Every structure is written in C-alpha cells, then in structure tokens.
Amino acid sequence: MLSLRQSLRFAVPATRAFATSRVVLQSKPAHKTATTLAEVDSNESLIGPGAKEGTVPTDLEQATGLERLELLGKLEGVEFFDTKPLDSSRKGTMADPIVLDSYEDYRYVGCTGSPADSHTIMWLKPTVKQPARCWECGSVYKINPVGVPHSHDH
Ligand SMILES: [Zn+2]
Incomplete structure (x- = not known):
C-alpha cells in the first residue's frame, strides 16, 4: 500500500516538457494590392499579390510597380507612357x-x-x-x- 507521501508524488505530473515558444514574425505586408487604377495610392499598392497556391501566377498577379501600373491601366484603357x-x-x-x-x-x-x-x-x-x-x-x-x-x- 502506498503511503500518502508517495501518492502525492505520483500525482504530480512528470517533468513538464518546456515548450519553446517560437515567435513568428508576421512579415505579411500591411498594404492592400490595388486591383483597379482607382485603388492605386502608393508604391506598396502596386506590389502584386502573387499566385494563389498551386497555380501559375498571371502577369497581373506577378507584376509590380511600373509594370503593374501599366497593366492596370490597360485593363481600364488608360495609357501611361505616352x-x-x-x-x-x-x-x-x-x-x-x-x-x-x-x-x-x-x-x-x-x-x-x-x-x-x-x-x-x-x-x-x-x-x-x-x-x-x-x-x-x-x-x-x-x-x-x-x-x-x-x-x-x-
Ligand atoms: Zn521625389
């Protein structure tokens, strides 16, 4: 028969695994990608969203900056570079x-x-x-x- 002391000891959970909490830095940009010319308000808004997982990116998804501005313009029939x-x-x-x-x-x-x-x-x-x-x-x-x-x- 176990003594009281022993039972208490057994009740205490064994060595608690020390969980290293990994700090995941959110590198996700806080900007919204412009999908129309009217939404373009900064260089950040001209960074393409990239392809959805498992798909090949389209030009519009990949294009950034000047190229993207031009593409958005084309979608709306606006020429920038003339x-x-x-x-x-x-x-x-x-x-x-x-x-x-x-x-x-x-x-x-x-x-x-x-x-x-x-x-x-x-x-x-x-x-x-x-x-x-x-x-x-x-x-x-x-x-x-x-x-x-x-x-x-x-
Ligand atoms: Zn300047």
Missing part, C-alpha cells in the same frame, strides 16, 4: 507646385526627384482636389484640369 517627362528641373513646393495638365481629375506621376533620377521612382497620384507630395524628395505635384478631349466631334 506622356512627356515631368519637369524635374526643380522641386515643387506647396506654394509653387509642379503643375500637370490633365484630362482627368487625377494623374499618376512618377517622381525621381530633382535632378531626375536622384531617387528611386515614387508613384504619386495628385488629384484636382489634392496635390501630391513625394515621400522621397518632398516635391509637390498639382493637377491642372484641361477638360475632356472630344474625339468624336462631328
């Missing part, structure tokens, strides 16, 4: 922004600083209501709406 280079001779300021003529009430601007290519391209989206400021160099861009072109004027 535009003249931006004025990079100076930095726009809030008081004296770089003014961009646009048929739309917004435009996508790829800023590389002043002089041109002094920083990696930053995609900005100035609208008629709100000028955009480059995160990298602080240059300010403003939209000057020039009305809608009429290609079917008969």
Whole structure:
C-alpha cells in the first residue's frame, strides 16, 4: 500500500516538457494590392499579390510597380507612357507646385526627384482636389484640369 507521501508524488505530473515558444514574425505586408487604377495610392499598392497556391501566377498577379501600373491601366484603357517627362528641373513646393495638365481629375506621376533620377521612382497620384507630395524628395505635384478631349466631334 502506498503511503500518502508517495501518492502525492505520483500525482504530480512528470517533468513538464518546456515548450519553446517560437515567435513568428508576421512579415505579411500591411498594404492592400490595388486591383483597379482607382485603388492605386502608393508604391506598396502596386506590389502584386502573387499566385494563389498551386497555380501559375498571371502577369497581373506577378507584376509590380511600373509594370503593374501599366497593366492596370490597360485593363481600364488608360495609357501611361505616352506622356512627356515631368519637369524635374526643380522641386515643387506647396506654394509653387509642379503643375500637370490633365484630362482627368487625377494623374499618376512618377517622381525621381530633382535632378531626375536622384531617387528611386515614387508613384504619386495628385488629384484636382489634392496635390501630391513625394515621400522621397518632398516635391509637390498639382493637377491642372484641361477638360475632356472630344474625339468624336462631328
Ligand atoms: Zn521625389
């Protein structure tokens, strides 16, 4: 017969395995990938979501940055790259922004600083209501709406 002391000892769980808790750092980006032009609001929104598991990625899933912007544009019939280079001779300021003529009430601007290519391209989206400021160099861009072109004027 076991003594009281022995029973107590047996009741205590054996050596408790020490579980090393592994800290899993969430590297998942906090951005939302733009699926339409209207959703493009930063460089991060132009990072493709990648392929769904077990599938081959499509161009749209893989494309990032400039390429993605172009693809999104194509889906909506917008051409980006027929535009003249931006004025990079100076930095726009809030008081004296770089003014961009646009048929739309917004435009996508790829800023590389002043002089041109002094920083990696930053995609900005100035609208008629709100000028955009480059995160990298602080240059300010403003939209000057020039009305809608009429290609079917008969
Ligand atoms: Zn810039």
